[in-house]
Amino acid sequence: MTNEITYAIQDYYPADLAHCYGCGKNNEQGLKLRTGWSQEQTLTIYTPRPEHTAIPGFVYGGLLASLIDCHGTGSASLALHRKNGHEPEDGAESPRFVTASLEVKYIKPTPQNTPLKAFGTVNEVHPKKFNVNVEVYANEEVVATGLVVAAKMPDSFGG
Amino acid sequence: MTNEITYAIQDYYPADLAHCYGCGKNNEQGLKLRTGWSQEQTLTIYTPRPEHTAIPGFVYGGLLASLIDCHGTGSASLALHRKNGHEPEDGAESPRFVTASLEVKYIKPTPQNTPLKAFGTVNEVHPKKFNVNVEVYANEEVVATGLVVAAKMPDSFGG
Numbered sequence: 001m002t003n004e005i006t007y008a009i010q011d012y013y014p015a016d017l018a019h020c021y022g023c024g025k026n027n028e029q030g031l032k033l034r035t036g037w038s039q040e041q042t043l044t045i046y047t048p049r050p051e052h053t054a055i056p057g058f059v060y061g062g063l064l065a066s067l068i069d070c071h072g073t074g075s076a077s078l079a080l081h082r083k084n085g086h087e088p089e090d091g092a093e094s095p096r097f098v099t100a101s102l103e104v105k106y107i108k109p110t111p112q113n114t115p116l117k118a119f120g121t122v123n124e125v126h127p128k129k130f131n132v133n134v135e136v137y138a139n140e141e142v143v144a145t146g147l148v149v150a151a152k153m154p155d156s157f158g159g
Numbered sequence: 160m161t162n163e164i165t166y167a168i169q170d171y172y173p174a175d176l177a178h179c180y181g182c183g184k185n186n187e188q189g190l191k192l193r194t195g196w197s198q199e200q201t202l203t204i205y206t207p208r209p210e211h212t213a214i215p216g217f218v219y220g221g222l223l224a225s226l227i228d229c230h231g232t233g234s235a236s237l238a239l240h241r242k243n244g245h246e247p248e249d250g251a252e253s254p255r256f257v258t259a260s261l262e263v264k265y266i267k268p269t270p271q272n273t274p275l276k277a278f279g280t281v282n283e284v285h286p287k288k289f290n291v292n293v294e295v296y297a298n299e300e301v302v303a304t305g306l307v308v309a310a311k312m313p314d315s316f317g318g
Contacts, residue, residue: 016214016215017214019212019214019215020212020213020214020219021210021211021212021213021219021221021222022219022220022221024212027210027212028210029208029210030210049188051180051186051187051188051189052180053178053179053180053183053186054179054180054257055175055176055178055179055312055316056175056178058316060179060180060181060225061181061228061257061258061261062180062181062221062224062225062228062229063180063225065221065224065225065228065261065263066219066221066222066224066225069220069221069224070221098213098220098265099220099263099265100264100265101262101263101264101265102220102224102261102262102263102265103260103261103262103263104224104258104260104261104262105259105260106257106258106259106260106261109316153214157214157217157268
């Protein structure tokens with residue numbers, strides 16, 4: 001399997017929308033999750049920090065939820081960007097999504113000190129809304145699955 | 160509404176199981192979420208850190224998922240502890256739960272610099288499994304809702 005993301009969609013989020021704690025390149029303390037294409041799926045790779053524990057030795061479920069969340073919005077952005085004729089490597093500003101809903105199933109305890117790989121399958125359900133089915137792997141085993149419904153960020157977000 | 164949790168169930172988790180990034184009192188870098196009874200509901204109050212942004216001014220969805228996650232397991236622990244004849248203030252060690260599944264609906268953008276209050280309604284669905292319906296309020300408005308299915312931690316967790 002791929003071991004790093006070369007071209008990540010988050011690298012091309014508009015600078016004023018790149019402060020997400022999960023995936024914003026402009027959030028110093030954040031996780032800086034990065035999502036790219038892996039064949040026809042999307043992929044985010046992240047090794048949790050030592051403090052991201054549930055109980056010692058195992059990864060915190062909220063961290064897995066965060067990984068799935070940003071992987072979902074990043075995947076939707078990749079899909080819409082491609083539909084619009086762009087790939088991350090062409091350097092165009094990418095569309096920004098918000099999470100409408102998030103579901104996570106915890107399949108088995110997730111070991112620490114292990115790169116996690118979130119793979120996503122994206123389906124358009126509306127021109128501005130995408131479903132992203134996610135499987136998170138640790139050591140080639142599925143440790144969690146998720147579904148993210150991602151909606152294109154309205155211009156008036158929070159306004 | 161109540162503005163602080165006096166007796167939190169997490170204060171009585173067994174010391175070797177109190178390292179959760181979300182709610183462990185022994186996790187130095189963690190969120191230290193604390194959950195107690197508020198009448199017949201459960202309540203966790205937390206003000207996100209400045210870095211917990213989605214876009215500037217608004218709270219990161221993964222932080223809301225983490226709040227709902229630990230609020231859910233804490234609520235299940237409170238409920239089972241009460242069923243076993245205990246309240247947090249009596250000082251007995253409390254049962255520890257893990258999250259089987261988590262659902263979050265993001266209702267509206269969540270303002271930063273505002274205490275969030277997660278209220279839970281707990282239903283036993285099996286002697287070792289509880290459903291916790293969660294509503295998260297900011298400034299007395301519901302900003303997110305959630306459902307946590309929490310299962311009593313098996314002795315063999317991760318083993």
